[in-house]
Amino acid sequence: MNNSIEFDVKPDWDEIEKVRNESADFLQSHELSDDTIHSLSMIISELIENGLKYGDFKTEGNKVVVIINVATNMITVEVLNPVDESAYEHLSKLDKTIQWIRGYQDPFEAYIERIKEVSKKPLHDMESGIGLVRIAYEGNALLDFFVAENNMLNVSVVSNLEKGDRVSS
Amino acid sequence: MIDREPIKFAAHLIQGEEKISIEAKYASKFSLLIRFLNGHKADPGSEFSKLVFSKNGEEIKIGPCQYITEPKKNGYQGRIVFSQDVYDLNSLFFEDKLEKLQAEFFNLPLILAHKDDIEKCFREYTANLNYDLNVYKNLFDCLDARYADEPEVIKQHVQDAIIETEGRKFMTFLDEKLEEFEDIIINYSKKDHERHGYYLRKQLWTFIMCSPFMTRTNLKPRGYSGDSVMMKMIYDNKYEGNSTFGKLMHKHPSEHPAAQAVRNRRDIITKMLSKVKSTDMKTSSKKIKVLSVACGPAFEIQDVLTTAEDCSRFHFTLLDQDATALSEAASQLTQLEKKLGTKIEVEFLNESVRTMLTTPKLDKMWGQFDYIYSMGLFDYLTTPVAKAVIEKLYQTLNIGGKMAIGNFHISNPSRFYMEYWLDWVLYYRTEHEFIDLLKNVPSAGTKVLFEDTGSQMFLQVRKYDN
Ligand SMILES: Nc1ncnc2c1ncn2[C@@H]1O[C@H](COP(=O)(O)OP(=O)(O)OP(=O)(O)O)[C@@H](O)[C@H]1O
Ligand SMILES: [Mg+2]
Numbered sequence: 001m002n003n004s005i006e007f008d009v010k011p012d013w014d015e016i017e018k019v020r021n022e023s024a025d026f027l028q029s030h031e032l033s034d035d036t037i038h039s040l041s042m043i044i045s046e047l048i049e050n051g052l053k054y055g056d057f058k059t060e061g062n063k064v065v066v067i068i069n070v071a072t073n074m075i076t077v078e079v080l081n082p083v084d085e086s087a088y089e090h091l092s093k094l095d096k097t098i099q100w101i102r103g104y105q106d107p108f109e110a111y112i113e114r115i116k117e118v119s120k121k122p123l124h125d126m127e128s129g130i131g132l133v134r135i136a137y138e139g140n141a142l143l144d145f146f147v148a149e150n151n152m153l154n155v156s157v158v159s160n161l162e163k164g165d166r167v168s169s
Numbered sequence: 170m171i172d173r174e175p176i177k178f179a180a181h182l183i184q185g186e187e188k189i190s191i192e193a194k195y196a197s198k199f200s201l202l203i204r205f206l207n208g209h210k211a212d213p214g215s216e217f218s219k220l221v222f223s224k225n226g227e228e229i230k231i232g233p234c235q236y237i238t239e240p241k242k243n244g245y246q247g248r249i250v251f252s253q254d255v256y257d258l259n260s261l262f263f264e265d266k267l268e269k270l271q272a273e274f275f276n277l278p279l280i281l282a283h284k285d286d287i288e289k290c291f292r293e294y295t296a297n298l299n300y301d302l303n304v305y306k307n308l309f310d311c312l313d314a315r316y317a318d319e320p321e322v323i324k325q326h327v328q329d330a331i332i333e334t335e336g337r338k339f340m341t342f343l344d345e346k347l348e349e350f351e352d353i354i355i356n357y358s359k360k361d362h363e364r365h366g367y368y369l370r371k372q373l374w375t376f377i378m379c380s381p382f383m384t385r386t387n388l389k390p391r392g393y394s395g396d397s398v399m400m401k402m403i404y405d406n407k408y409e410g411n412s413t414f415g416k417l418m419h420k421h422p423s424e425h426p427a428a429q430a431v432r433n434r435r436d437i438i439t440k441m442l443s444k445v446k447s448t449d450m451k452t453s454s455k456k457i458k459v460l461s462v463a464c465g466p467a468f469e470i471q472d473v474l475t476t477a478e479d480c481s482r483f484h485f486t487l488l489d490q491d492a493t494a495l496s497e498a499a500s501q502l503t504q505l506e507k508k509l510g511t512k513i514e515v516e517f518l519n520e521s522v523r524t525m526l527t528t529p530k531l532d533k534m535w536g537q538f539d540y541i542y543s544m545g546l547f548d549y550l551t552t553p554v555a556k557a558v559i560e561k562l563y564q565t566l567n568i569g570g571k572m573a574i575g576n577f578h579i580s581n582p583s584r585f586y587m588e589y590w591l592d593w594v595l596y597y598r599t600e601h602e603f604i605d606l607l608k609n610v611p612s613a614g615t616k617v618l619f620e621d622t623g624s625q626m627f628l629q630v631r632k633y634d635n
Contacts, residue, residue, distance in 0.1 A: 076552070076553065078553055091524055092521075092524075095490075095521050095523055095524065096392060099392060099393050099549075100392060102549070102594065103389050103392070103393060103394060103592075104592065104594075105362070105363055105366045105367070105588050105589070105592050105593075105594050106363035106364060106366055106367040107363065108283060108363065108364070108367060109367065112276040112279060112280060115275065115276060115279075116272060116273065116275055116276055119272050119275045120260065120266050120267070120268035120269075120272055121266065121267045121268075123224065123225070123227060123229075123261075123265045123266065123267060140359065140360055142551050142596070144523075144550060144551040144553065144554045145523055145554065146522075146523045146524070146526060146553075146554045146557045146558065147523065147524050147526055147527045148526055148527075148557060149526050149527060149561075151527060154553060154554075154557070156551060156553040156554065158551045158552065158553075160359055162358045162359065163358065
């Protein structure tokens with residue numbers, strides 16, 4: 001059985017649902033529990049959504065790439081998207097946000113802080129900014145990222161597989 | 170900067186069916202000065218269901234509110250204060266946010282429920298510890314009060330004596346409690362650890378806040394753990410704090426193996442760099458080019474450069490995401506230059522390692538460095554990122570160059586103390602996982618060493634010609 005799978009995602013919102021389903025099939029073939037698949041699907045959608053929102057798709061053929069790897073006791077999801085200078089501001093926000101979330105032993109703290117912030121209604125529409133926090137808290141996963149030399153942003157999530165995360169255990 | 174120009178605007182107060190015109194002025198975080206227009210009169214204490222005005226074309230309706238009178242203030246007759254939902258007018262006028270003071274309570278049910286899955290024996294453990302710490306704190310505070318009026322020198326001596334006797338016994342008590350705690354949590358899952366850690370910190374928060382060490386790791390004022398102030402605390406390893414109890418709570422974590430490991434690694438780096446100078450590059454006429462990644466305040470450079478001759482042999486490049494840490498490093502080096510009467514060649518790069526791979530500045534440095542080291546960084550990088558970063562660093566080494574990367578080992582004896590008490594979580598690796606980071610680079614010669622406490626590893630890498 002293949003431990004890794006890769007998807008190319010065209011810059012189109014309808015693609016998210018498709019990749020979500022296909023990756024769920026892949027995860028199912030690894031006998032992961034429904035809860036695990038459910039939270040990984042949430043993670044994958046949030047990351048693709050960000051990739052589409054903040055990525056650079058001006059050049060024909062630019063796309064989001066999703067790589068899922070299932071190892072004995074760990075799952076890694078990597079979502080790649082091209083970025084241009086206009087994303088630099090976002091990258092520094094991404095950097096701060098990820099370090100901030102990971103600064104808490106319990107991502108619940110980041111989650112409630114974020115919800116509280118969101119509840120302070122900004123007068124002008126702003127991003128809700130809850131996606132990454134959900135990944136850490138509801139998805140029980142560790143976020144990280146880097147930008148490669150070819151200006152490909154790689155946002156990744158690693159999640160430990162523990163007792164109960166597989167169907168067979 | 171927030172512009173605090175006095176903000177004046179036209180508004181209405183709603184009372185029953187009536188719409189009363191006023192002029193309002195921002196007065197304080199929670200009040201507005203007002204003047205009734207069209208000769209309207211209102212009694213002190215009058216209630217209004219809403220205050221209505223428009224801000225940047227948007228209609229804002231907040232209330233209910235109450236009118237309080239005040240001796241005439243520049244033509245204003247009194248103030249409006251909120252009588253139920255209290256709105257933060259600073260947020261409203263200066264940050265464009267409509268923020269209810271009571272929003273702090275928004276998460277209350279979630280937070281209260283977060284304790285529901287706490288194991289019974291952990292609850293008991295925490296309750297007992299809480300009791301014991303209260304007893305100890307009280308006793309130490311009482312002693313502090315008894316010698317408070319003595320002259321400074323005497324106070325110091327008395328406190329030292331207390332620390333050396335009952336203080337050290339208290340620290341042994343903490344050690345024992347930590348052993349007991351490790352037995353309880355040994356089989357917890359990641360989620361269990363997180364939840365129980367949160368619970369422990371909530372319960373012991375007042376004690377944590379007595380310790381400057383624990384306060385800083387918990388509050389992370391610069392947005393990340395292990396900032397330069399933290400590093401200095403660890404290197405100093407002194408009794409710091411406002412009370413005897415606080416000093417003991419500070420000293421305890423700074424004596425723990427992980428903190429000792431941080432002190433050890435400073436020596437190790439110093440020795441490694443000195444060795445490069447005295448052996449590998451002994452006969453080279455070129456300067457030894459060194460890159461320190463996530464350098465922080467780079468205190469170790471002062472240990473490496475002890476003579477003017479040392480300074481003439483090295484060129485340092487210091488990279489860090491934190492500009493404050495870099496300027497601290499810079500001012501240390503300036504002082505060192507004065508002391509040694511010579512110039513130190515140093516370059517500063519204010520970059521995050523996660524985005525540095527794209528910076529043209531780093532591209533210029535390919536195949537440039539004789540020695541690269543990074544100590545407190547890989548403990549925060551998950552595998553995909555650690556791989557990308559280490560491969561890039563490897564590329565910037567010249568042939569024959571060396572690299573030393575630090576990472577705490579999965580068996581770090583301070584691990585759970587750090588996670589639960591200090592809210593300080595690292596990404597731990599085994600030797601195998603550490604070496605594996607370079608598995609795509611066949612030309613790399615690698616070995617893993619440990620420092621004396623055994624809690625921290627060093628991946629030593631040599632770049633061979635392929
Ligand atoms: N793929 C990405 N490329 C560049 N920046 C990103 C990317 N993903 C996230 N960010 C930055 O990190 C911030 C936080 O992301 P997060 O997903 O938490 O919130 P959001 O996308 O703004 O809102 P939400 O997910 O709630 O709709 C974003 O606002 C953006 O600035
Ligand atoms: Mg998002």
